[in-house]
Amino acid sequence: MRTKLERREHFSGLLFVAPLIAVLILVAGWPLARTLYFSFTDAYLDDSANHVLIGFRNFVDVAGDPVWWRAVRNTAIFTAISVAIETVLGLAIALLLHGAIPGRGLVRAAILVPWAMPVVVSTKIWEWMLNDQFGVVNRAIVGLGLADHGVAWVANGSLLLGVVIFIDVWMTTPFMVLLILAGLQILPEEIFEAAEVDGIPWWKRLWSITLPLLAPTIGVAVLFRVLDALRMFDLAYVLAGANVNAMTMSIYARDRLINNQELGVGSAASTMVFLLIALVAIFIVGAMRLDRSGAAER
């Protein structure tokens, strides 16, 4: 039996979240439902009202398209390598910045610059710097005598995905640094002083104290980055458009939807991207929980 006060609090609680729920339904729920609906139709973008339900044919179509599987592979490679490098690099830089090095405040501000730049701008800058004829990178390589002619970074299909990964690492490592640095700064200092007095060498302090205590922070950072990387669109699209060598899942969906005007197939591809990302998210969150209880048993 609820008291009057409890009922009143319950009611005002509902009242406060109602606008949020309404907005969410409008901007997330409705488009999602529409996309899901269209993925089961043969609709085209120019005349979306004229369609019939065709069951799972669109999904079968996408699953049978080698270009889709190429996009899945690209996305998986991109995510695994870029997030791995960003995590290791981010951790290393954060540990450096956490130590009392002179000019740390300046470095901390400077390191944010890549993260603060719009993706399109930094991608375009890098594209120009990596230009095979006029780019400063090739000029430096030739000038230093490392090669007698420049490398076709962006034009060479086999290098393209590597370039996407490189630019993403350049842009997103600051995000990792910042998150991990924040995690480092809330660790109690006295624990490390205790270890110092106890004569624990630095590598053991890092491995047995810092990393385990930092694991939840790193886990959350990795989760953010993986989800972000799985829906990679802007960087790869600005750099390579629909080039199949750097095509991600999102670019594939956009290609079918806009270029081919296939609203039904494009929606099906989008739905599959959504499901894949959801699956990975559930897996990572589960793994983090497992990790925690695993640590509790050791």
Place this chain on the structure above:
Amino acid sequence: MASVALRSVSKSFGHVPVITDVNLEIADGELVVFVGPSGCGKSTLLRLIAGLVPVGAGDIVIDGEVVTDIPASKRGIAFVFQSYALYPHMTIARNIGFALETLGLSRQEIDAKVAEVAATLKIDHLLARRPRELSGGQRQRVAIGRALVRQPEVFLFDEPLSNLDSDLRMEMRMEIAKLHANLAATMIYVTHDQVEAMTLADRIVVLNRGRIEQIGTPQQLYHAPQNRFVAGFIGSPRMNFMAVSANASSSDCHMQGPGSLSFDVSLSAPGVPAEIGIRPEALSIATQGQGKVTGTLERLEDLGHEHLAYIRIAPDVAWSVRLSNSLGKNALGTSIGLDWRFEDLFLFDKNGHRLDHSLSHERSAVANGVRA
């Protein structure tokens, strides 16, 4: 075990001097307590000895060896933190044995040492748990166990009992005293709690604004404080003070002050008393119309085993009196005379230095740390 010496140690943080020219010799096996108000530099001094904070000037010597430039891990010390500083993700057993893992001992040897220490501290039933599952007192035992297992030359305690409730604090205090007796180890103990200081210490170092005010046994500090600061800091409730005007043309000195204060003392050394001090437990209620000073009874506190009376002598002077029985509520607001024995009177000059006044034979007995 080892002796510890500080030679003209100073330390500043930026432009703020925290420790100024501290000289101190601690004998092998001695338990020395640093006390002082918060911000007096006592914890910093301990961290300087530990090597957690680099020394600004001067030298730190442990066991005859200058360790000023030697890292904390090589000084043969163990440090017990106020926050316990246990590793939250490790079991109690691993917390205690962690430092041994880098010494190349076998698993069995580590386990044996951990078990031994845990048994000493009565925490052997907790070894499989994690710090967050333990109470504050248990955590502090683990922290002490972590220090014990390394068999250090010197134990450093930084307010180890401050986060515990008073019952536990008393229990742990006795535990630490017992440890000190059994190990005969050199211990340096920082606290702001003067009961801990008085009960644990072989010698107490009173610090104020980064300087040593006085070093002595608990009895010396209580009975023969060298200055007003130490006199006011040691003892609870604190010593009563009152400014007086003295007419000191010769060694005979006539003093006057609020509350009809008027008496003569003879000083054994030159100086002009500016303030008198008397401990609450040295005051007694005078019979009607008598007493060396009079005031109005303002407040009574019944603590069960003792009673405290607050007597206002002047608008800015209120003295506390420790009594064994209550004055009764009816006495509130009435005029009360206070009396004391001359040997319980402390005199301070305008710089706060204590002046010896001559009741010569009794005073010298007190100065040697024997209660008169």
